[in-house]
Amino acid sequence: xxxxxxxxxxxxxxxxxxxxxxxxxxxxxxxxxxxxxxxxxxxxxxxxxxxxxxxxxxxxxxxxxxxxxxxxxxxxxxxxxxxxxxxxxxxxxxxxxxxxxxxxxxxxxxxxxxxxxxxxxxxxxxxxxxxxxxxxxxxxxxxxxxxxxxxxxxxxxxxxxxxxxxxxxxxxxxxxxxxxxxxxxxxxxxxxxxxxxxxxxxxxxxxxxxxxxxxxxxxxxxxxxxxxxxxxxxxxxxxxxxxxxxxxxxxxxxxxxxxxxxxxxxxxxxxxxxxxxxxxxxxxxxxxxxxxxxxxxxxxxxxxxxxxxxxxxxxxxxxxxxxxxxxxxxxxxxxxxxxxxxxxxxxxxxxxxxxxxxxxxxxxxxxxxxxxxxxxxxxxxxxxxxxxxxxxxxxxxxxxxxxxxxxxxxxxxxxxxxxxxxxxxxxxxxxxxxxxxxxxxxxxxxxxxxxxxxxxxxxxxxxxxxxxxxxxxxxxxxxxxxxxxxxxxxxxxxxxxxxxxxxxxxxxxxxxxxxxxxxxxxxxxxxxxxxxxxxxxxxxxxxxxxxxxxxxxxxxxxxxxxxxxxxxxxxxxxxxxxxxxxxxxxxxxxxxxxxxxxxxxxxxxxxxxxxxxxxxxxxxxxxxxxxxxxxxxxxxxxxxxxxxxxxxxxxxxxxxxxxxxxxxxxxxxxxxxxxxxxxxxxxxxxxxxxxxxxxxxxxxxxxxxxxxxxxxxxxxxxxxxxxxxxxxxxxxxxxxxxxxxxxxxxxxxxxxxxxxxxxxxxxxxxxxxxxxxxxxxxxxxxxxxxxxxxxxxxxxxxxxxxxxxxxxxxx
Amino acid sequence: xxxxxxxxxxxxxxxxxxxxxxxxxxxxxxxxxxxxxxxxxxxxxxxxxxxxxxxxxxxxxxxxxxxxxxxxxxxxxxxxxxxxxxxxxxxxxxxxxxxxxxxxxxxxxxx
Numbered sequence: 029x030x031x032x033x034x035x036x037x038x039x040x041x042x043x044x045x046x047x048x049x050x051x052x053x054x055x056x057x058x059x060x061x062x063x064x065x066x067x068x069x070x071x072x073x074x075x076x077x078x079x080x081x082x083x084x085x086x087x088x089x090x091x092x093x094x095x096x097x098x099x100x101x102x103x104x105x106x107x108x109x110x111x112x113x114x115x116x117x118x119x120x121x122x123x124x125x126x127x128x129x130x131x132x133x134x135x136x137x138x139x140x141x142x143x144x145x146x147x148x149x150x151x152x153x154x155x156x157x158x159x160x161x162x163x164x165x166x167x168x169x170x171x172x173x174x175x176x177x178x179x180x181x182x183x184x185x186x187x188x189x190x191x192x193x194x195x196x197x198x199x200x201x202x203x204x205x206x207x208x209x210x211x212x213x214x215x216x217x218x219x220x221x222x223x224x225x226x227x228x229x230x231x232x233x234x235x236x237x238x239x240x241x242x243x244x245x246x247x248x249x250x251x252x253x254x255x256x257x258x259x260x261x262x263x264x265x266x267x268x269x270x271x272x273x274x275x276x277x278x279x280x281x282x283x284x285x286x287x288x289x290x291x292x293x294x295x296x297x298x299x300x301x302x303x304x305x306x307x308x309x310x311x312x313x314x315x316x317x318x319x320x321x322x323x324x325x326x327x328x329x330x331x332x333x334x335x336x337x338x339x340x341x342x343x344x345x346x347x348x349x350x351x352x353x354x355x356x357x358x359x360x361x362x363x364x365x366x367x368x369x370x371x372x373x374x375x376x377x378x379x380x381x382x383x384x385x386x387x388x389x390x391x392x393x394x395x396x397x398x399x400x401x402x403x404x405x406x407x408x409x410x411x412x413x414x415x416x417x418x419x420x421x422x423x424x425x426x427x428x429x430x431x432x433x434x435x436x437x438x439x440x441x442x443x444x445x446x447x448x449x450x451x452x453x454x455x456x457x458x459x460x461x462x463x464x465x466x467x468x469x470x471x472x473x474x475x476x477x478x479x480x481x482x483x484x485x486x487x488x489x490x491x492x493x494x495x496x497x498x499x500x501x502x503x504x505x506x507x508x509x510x511x512x513x514x515x516x517x518x519x520x521x522x523x524x525x526x527x528x529x530x531x532x533x534x535x536x537x538x539x540x541x542x543x544x545x546x547x548x549x550x551x552x553x554x555x556x557x558x559x560x561x562x563x564x565x566x567x568x569x570x571x572x573x574x575x576x577x578x579x580x581x582x583x584x585x586x587x588x589x590x591x592x593x594x595x596x597x598x599x600x601x602x603x604x605x606x607x608x609x610x611x612x613x614x615x616x617x618x619x620x621x622x623x624x625x626x627x628x629x630x631x632x633x634x635x636x637x638x639x640x641x642x643x644x645x646x647x648x649x650x651x652x653x654x655x656x657x658x659x660x661x662x663x664x665x666x667x668x669x670x671x672x673x674x675x676x677x678x679x680x681x682x683x684x685x686x687x688x689x690x691x692x693x694x695x696x697x698x699x700x701x702x703x704x705x706x707x708x709x710x711x712x713x714x715x716x717x718x719x720x721x722x723x724x725x726x727x728x729x730x731x732x733x734x735x736x737x738x739x740x741x742x743x744x745x746x747x748x749x750x751x752x753x754x755x756x757x758x759x760x761x762x763x764x765x766x767x768x769x770x771x772x773x774x775x776x777x778x779x780x781x782x783x784x785x786x787x788x789x790x791x792x793x794x795x796x797x798x799x800x801x802x803x804x805x806x807x808x809x810x811x812x813x814x815x816x817x818x819x820x821x822x823x824x825x826x827x828x829x830x831x832x833x834x835x836x837x838x839x
Numbered sequence: 840x841x842x843x844x845x846x847x848x849x850x851x852x853x854x855x856x857x858x859x860x861x862x863x864x865x866x867x868x869x870x871x872x873x874x875x876x877x878x879x880x881x882x883x884x885x886x887x888x889x890x891x892x893x894x895x896x897x898x899x900x901x902x903x904x905x906x907x908x909x910x911x912x913x914x915x916x917x918x919x920x921x922x923x924x925x926x927x928x929x930x931x932x933x934x935x936x937x938x939x940x941x942x943x944x945x946x947x948x949x950x
Contacts (some may be wrong), residue, residue, distance in 0.1 A: 052894060204873075214871060283934070311931075359866060359874045360899040362913030543855070543873055546895040546902035547910070569855035573893040573904035581904060585890040830858035830937075831846035833944050 043069035048326030066106035079189030146239030183264030270299030595623025605646030623660030666703030675702035868892035
């Protein structure tokens with residue numbers, strides 16, 4: 029007698045299982061197939077081409093009515109199952125019932141909906157099935173605003189599909205780069221760049237706060253205050269296994285329905301497969317392991333021995349023109365090594381992760397042709413030590429006798445273009461070398477190769493090495509061990525190539541490490557915020573501890589807190605607030621600083637936001653005593669009180685400090701304003717010093733009083749206070765735009781010359797005005813109190829420990 | 840077999856950052872890398888006691904904020920020219936929660 033098999037869910041996994049089962053034993057079972065959707069199985073992977081209009085639904089159907097009929101399958105489509113009765117072995121849908129000897133639950137997964145205000149407004153859709161896809165198509169997205177929340181595989185496919193239907197699409201992604209599960213930041217950056225070239229706006233690190241609208245969706249509001257208009261919102265933030273039926277039936281459920289290697293649930297008559305199951309702590313979303321499950325389950329049902337063993341599968345994105353590939357482990361770790369290949373010119377990035385001389389992970393962008401080959405090496409666990417030097421170049425490059433990375437360059441014909449900017453070919457470089465140009469600089473001046481954007485520098489050096497036999501003339505000292513580019517090159521390239529993120533710089537300029545180092549990251553962060561004040565957002569994790577925590581770390585791990593005292597002037601109320609804070613937080617030392625303010629030393633980290641909130645409440649803000657930025661403006665009392673004063677030096681100092689506070693600079697910047705040449709404010713050993721005289725203001729720059737003691741040099745005389753202020757701000761901006769990170773002003777002036785500075789800041793009023801305007805633009809973002817931003821109710825707990833296990837021990 | 844105890848959510852630690860856990864055996868720095876790996880080390884540089892949790896995290900290394908020693912997060916060993924090591928502790932990440940070796944709850948000389 030035939031056994032009764034009931035299957036809940038007509039998805040890709042159960043469809044494949046039924047194929048195996050009916051092919052192997054057509055008469056073993058009477059099959060009843062329930063499906064909530066009013067249709068049978070279709071290829072869900074192909075929904076993207078349906079959305080983009082490249083395919084129709086009919087083209088993606090895998091099992092039509094005839095297929096089910098030929099196998100005698102009792103199809104009950106459009107009938108969601110509402111209950112499983114394990115005692116009587118019956119399944120009940122909303123309309124009918126069926127008895128089973130064996131039951132297969134294949135309910136798949138449900139999209140996760142962010143529980144933000146407005147998530148239930150009309151116009152908010154998910155992207156899982158044909159209904160969702162049709163909803164997006166029928167919404168008529170052409171020429172309208174669509175926002176996709178979630179920059180993973182599904183979200184990006186939805187975004188690309190709607191963009192292909194001429195919508196204005198924005199993707200909001202919570203993490204720092206797209207598809208963070210499959211890609212590393214470099215590949216994520218290249219993907220973002222390609223999507224942006226198709227007109228898709230990408231907003232990373234964006235947390236959705238609310239979906240706005242009256243009768244239907246109108247916009248999406250982020251936590252940071254950004255608002256994107258939206259006629260349609262697609263939520264693609266993730267999926268969760270659909271386990272409700274199994275839960276109600278009392279089956280064992282963790283995140284998914286728990287199954288063993290035979291896909292059996294905690295009830296021996298009931299099986300489960302697909303996205304609804306959890307096997308050995310793991311969930312499954314890609315199709316390959318689901319097909320494996322289908323094969324195993326078909327055998328199990330027929331009483332044959334089979335066991336499900338998940339294997340590493342590769343990911344590809346189904347967006348035309350975005351060529352990416354990811355497989356295996358991408359995390360760095362003990363005993364793991366990376367081989368990285370970047371070709372900035374062609375937008376190619378390849379990274380192999382090696383462990384124990386075997387490939388354990390691969391991520392590629394731009395050229396994925398060798399993916400299958402690497403995947404094969406990875407699956408087979410092939411020892412790659414013999415071909416390690418040239419492995420990254422792929423199979424076409426293996427098998428020769430002496431494998432040599434230079435061979436790739438050697439194999440290029442003489443007319444191969446090396447420098448794209450100046451159209452210099454390999455032959456030209458070789459003849460320049462033959463003609464005596466044996467250093468990179470000499471080749472640059474002789475041929476212009478690598479003299480423009482500079483990204484081909486490494487290639488030019490390789491060509492030179494071919495001819496010079498390895499005795500390559502070295503490039504100028506790179507900014508750190510991660511790159512051969514100098515600070516100056518990097519700054520220029522950030523500007524020329526419009527690089528707006530740290531991963532963008534590392535990719536386009538061929539960084540040799542995956543995430544930089546403690547030397548280059550703070551420098552890159554500064555260069556980016558100085559170049560793109562409105563576009564770039566400061567990366568706290570790339571800052572040195574003092575700037576990250578907005579306080580100075582002391583030798584015992586406590587901090588010092590210095591509130592700003594504008595121009596060194598304070599009030600009894602401020603002093604009271606400082607005294608109160610010192611007592612309230614048990615500050616071990618209160619000290620007057622050389623910059624005319626008060627330092628509270630020995631504050632515990634978790635107390636910082638509380639102390640800041642108290643000081644904020646008394647009207648005080650951060651003194652930035654910790655920053656590579658404006659520190660203090662030291663003043664004397666000037667004409668207000670002093671019998672020798674010639675101008676209001678206190679007023680000017682306060683005005684300058686109010687203008688410049690919060691600005692980031694290559695190194696610290698200290699100002700002094702003295703009311704007469706007696707110079708009580710010691711202005712002539714500051715980065716910028718102003719000495720007031722009867723006729724106006726003498727401005728001098730480049731002083732220092734640290735390890736190096738230097739007197740300032742005269743820059744300009746200003747007749748009015750306004751003019752003095754403009755010159756000071758313009759000088760600061762010129763320094764911000766040109767100096768190397770961690771060079772004080774005097775050091776930078778020594779490199780460019782004071783005349784060069786004067787020509788731009790003093791002699792040319794247009795240039796001065798433009799510098800001043802750019803400074804103001806940047807200050808429109810940075811003239812803000814970081815203490816206030818970091819002592820909110822959300823931020824305050826982050827300053828304390830993550831956990832306190834000493835309490836648990838006491839219990 | 841290692842027994843683990845939950846100390847918080849993965850998202851409580853910024854990527855390329857660290858948070859502190861107080862234990863009867865001293866402060867432990869729990870690091871999260873850019874690719875969401877988690878490591879736990881003594882929060883004390885063997886050089887001058889600098890708080891490693893405040894260092895810049897790059898790849899799977901951290902640079903001590905006081906004098907720039909660099910430690911491999913996986914092994915706790917100083918890299919480059921410096922010689923030294925800090926203790927490491929087993930961690931796991933499960934359902935975006937961070938678990939740490941429960942032995943840390945025990946007092947150092949529990950006897």
